[in-house]
Amino acid sequence: MSRNFVDYDYRINTILDVFYSNALKYKDKVFLKKREISGWKDFTWKETLEKVEALASYLIKCGIKKGDIVAIYSSNRPEWVIADLAVLISGAVDIAFYDHSSTSEVIQLLNDSKASLCFCDDRDRSFSLLSQRDKLPFLKKIIAFDDNAVDSGAIALSHAIAEGSANLKAEEIKNIRSSIKGDDLMTVIYSSGSSSQPQGVMLTHKNIMFTVSKFTMRQNLPEGLTSISILPLAHVSERLMGYYSVMLDGGVICFSTGLNSFINDCIEVKPNYGVLxxxxxxxxxxxxxxxxxxxxxxxxxxxxxxxxxxxxxxxxxxxxxxxxxxxxxxxxxxxxxxxxxxxxxxxxxxxxxxxxxxxxxxxxxxxxxxxxxxxxxxxxxxxxxxxxxxxxxxxxxxxxxxxxxxxxxxxxxxxxxxxxxxxxxxxxxxxxxxxxxxxxxxxxxxxxxxxxxxxxxxxxxxxxxxxxxxSDIIITANGKKITPQIIENSFASHPMIDHILIVGDGKKYLGALIFPNFKNLYPWAESKGMNTESAEKLLREGAILNKYQRIIDKLNRSFCQIEPIKKFILVPQELLPGGDLTPLYSIKRKAVMAKYKDLIDSLFVE
Incomplete structure (x- = not known):
């Protein structure tokens, strides 16, 4: 078994060295896969390298230089990887936004970073930014991954690659690559904490290369493994462990189309590995x-x-x-x-x-x-x-x-x-x-x-x-310190619970907001003859309340040494990524507590 990670010294080499070495080594083997209506589309290492160098040439022609900041606002797909590598090869620094981010959030971060160019995946995201150009003084150009986005005023990625391929700047790219040092800034990743406003975390080429090489060595997975990618590439975990690490191992990255199709995607690509x-x-x-x-x-x-x-x-x-x-x-x-x-x-x-x-x-x-x-x-x-x-x-x-x-x-x-x-x-x-x-x-x-x-x-x-x-520790009125995530993780593993928020700081007992898993609750309710047209009415049904009370009572017994949940409320709304949930689907405690303050207060009315 060839172990690629032993060939690199994080103090000298960068992720770009890994990509070039493996592109020359694996050539016509598949590197990236994405799901389309007709089936899975493959991108070979050779094809990816050609697109990356062509796109980097286009970026250089557009005036992108070493140290400039370029943004990526897209869901997971092969073009995300191509854009990322092209930006880095051109000597620039990239930042990435979650695809569920609102336009106002993206505008704020684009201005904070002073990004001069932004990649978007589709027409809607391109148009959402272009329609507010007056609020984006630093943004000069948008490149869209989908060709049908050109009518929004964006430049198609295919056009940028074609133009770059016709005017390839191979020697300039080589010189830029050789000039990149370990302490140079590689990326700015906006943290997605559960409680605070996002802040741009500056990671260097050495930060990334150290982590990827040591992590890959620790995992010791087979060369050429198949990976399934579902967490956002804008998140540090997926980017380093699900993308760069798999690239170092010469693996295949298959981009899932989302939670609803994840099992079906797994059945089709048969993964060896993934970051979940x-x-x-x-x-x-x-x-x-x-x-x-x-x-x-x-x-x-x-x-x-x-x-x-x-x-x-x-x-x-x-x-x-x-x-x-x-x-x-x-x-x-x-x-x-x-x-x-x-x-x-x-x-x-x-x-x-x-x-x-x-x-x-x-x-x-x-x-x-x-x-x-x-x-x-x-x-x-x-x-x-x-x-x-x-x-x-x-x-x-x-x-x-x-x-x-x-x-x-x-x-x-x-x-x-x-x-x-x-x-x-x-x-x-x-x-x-x-x-x-x-x-x-x-x-x-x-x-x-x-x-x-x-x-x-x-x-x-x-x-x-x-x-x-x-900051998440709950201290009850009697001074007992409670770690809510331990309880929440256990309760959220139940098929009828999508998310649960434990509250009770400064109170005599613990309460909970329960967000039901309607995908599983509706079939059960229908089998009992209940009407599921209105979630709000359904959650007031005695049989539903009794079912969740039994779930609470059963799981409470596992935490009798901590503190049982005394009261709960079933919430008819679903929590959504972005405002309510982090990219890893955990609750943003402060945001959700503020949103449902009245409901939480009602839990402690005696």
Whole structure:
């Protein structure tokens, strides 16, 4: 097995060296795939390199020079990758916006960054910006990925590539590449925290190359693996672990068309790997559990007992140890009878490992995947730390733990201060916040350690266990400190709950806003003869309230040592990415609490 990551020194090489080396090495092999109406469209390494150099030539012709800032406002697709690499090869710095960002948010960030050029994926986004050119004094040009966007006033990507190809600036590109140094700014990623306004995190070529090379080495996945991409490329986790790391491994990146089609996309591309968040992992788990309920009772019992038996192997896999002979034989039979069919039904029969980013998935979900011999590897990090501070990998290289502790990362110094806050220092730490010198100064202590704002513990072997965001801790009226995410993650794993917000700071008890999973609730309600035309009326039905009360009572028993949820309200509205949810589908606590303040207040009226 060729290991590409050993060929690079993060202090010398950049991601561009990786791309050029692999493009010459893999040539006509597939690098990128996207779903179209007619099927999956492939982009080879050679084809991608040609498009990247042509686009970079066009950017240089347009006056883009080293250090300039270029924006990308698009959903995941191969053209996003082509634009990103072309911007970097032209010596510029890129910033990316989430596709669910509002026009006003994008205008604010375009002005904050002073971006002179912006890539958009379609006509709607192009037009939304071009129609407000008077508010964008720095923006000179928009390039749209879709050809039909030209009538909005944007330039088509195909036109830019054709023009650049006709006037290729190969020698200039070569000189620019050789002039790029590790400490040069590579990208500005606007953090998407659950509580604060986004700030531009400045990451250098060395920050990115260090993190990608060490992370890829830790994962030790097969060369040429197939990856499924669903989290936004604008997010640091997907960009580094789902794009650059897969590129370093010479892999194939398949862009999913979204949550609703994710399982079907997996069935078609048969991924080995992907970067997911607990919400998506929980959705896969719930999808299976709902299908299971449709089977005859005797088959349900057999599959449930098989899954229980499969969990026996989890501790051996986590430790990287071989199974005892009897357990190996037992698992072999169950795999032939149950697990192989189950994995094929989910499109995961070739899956080796998935990265879980954001927070760790709940025990039932994690055990489900490990029991199917699909490794869920936790990663902890912030945008300010290039996405990685500690990371699980191949268990035979470094044993994994079942208590949520994550192994240390190379060349990374972590310490815990008196209030349990995690402080960090290492080659992956950001250069600072863009145009925010005061905030940059505040985020570092006098010894140069970055203050994460997270609470945690660290054992004598360097394994880090995350407790909670300091700002999210709930302190009840009797002084009890509660970590809401632990409870929320457990409740949100239930098929009937899409999201849940635990509240009760300064109160005598805990309350909850429950956002039902209507995709699963409606069929159940209809089977009971209820009318589902109005979500608001449905959630007032006695049978619905009783069902959720039973769910609360059952899950409360798991948290009797913490604090039970005493009251809850079912909310008929769905939470949406952008305003209510982060790109990893976790709740923006402050925003949602402000939005539903009256409902929350009503929970504590006695």
């Amino acid at each position: 968040c607990p919400y998506i992992l929980g959705s896969i788990y719930n999808s299976f559990m709902l299908k299971l309920k449709g089977l005859p009772a005797y088959r349900q019992n057999f599959v449930k007992k098989s899954l229980t038996a499969a969990m026996e192997v989890e501790q051996f896999y986590l430790a990287g140890k071989s199974l005892p002979l009897f357990l190996r034989f037992k698992y072999f039979l169950l795999n032939r009878l149950v697990f192989w069919k189950l994995k094929r039904a989910l499109g995961l029969h070739r899956a080796i490992a998935f990265i879980s980013t954001g927070t760790s998935p709940v025990y039932e979900v994690k055990s489900f995947f490990w029991g199917l011999k699909i490794q869920l590897r936790d990663v902890y990090g912030l945008t300010e730390t290039s996405g990685v501070l500690s990371a699980e990998g191949l268990p035979s290289i470094m044993a994994l733990k079942s208590d949520g502790s994550i192994p240390p990362f190379p060349e990374t110094e972590i310490k815990i201060v008196n209030d349990e806050e995690i402080l960090v220092k290492g080659p992956q730490i950001m250069k600072g916040y863009f145009n925010r010198p005061y905030e940059t100064e505040q985020i570092f202590n006098k010894d140069g350690f970055l203050k994460t704002g997270d609470k945690g513990t660290i054992d004598k072997y360097g394994y880090l266990k995350i407790i909670e965001r300091k």
